[in-house]
Amino acid sequence: MTPALPAGRLTGHGLTPRELTVLGLLAEGLTAEAIGRRLAISPHTVNRHLEKVYRKLGTNNRVRTVLLARQAGLVP
16 A cells, blocks of 8 residues: 655645656656656666655655556546
8 A cells, every 4th residue: 555645745845847757757668768768868877866756756666666656637
């Protein structure tokens, strides 16, 4: 079960456009390598973006991040 966010936590979530793009591709089930190929960036850079997303959303893994992002309407 994904923990609920404190009220207002995702209001002004602070994700950059690139972080939102990476998050959207993650939600589609792509790996860091596949996301990197799609965006013409290295898998290391993808993982750095994901680390920032985790920190901003208060998560620590891909599954929780995608579930929370879907609940918050950040990704379809």
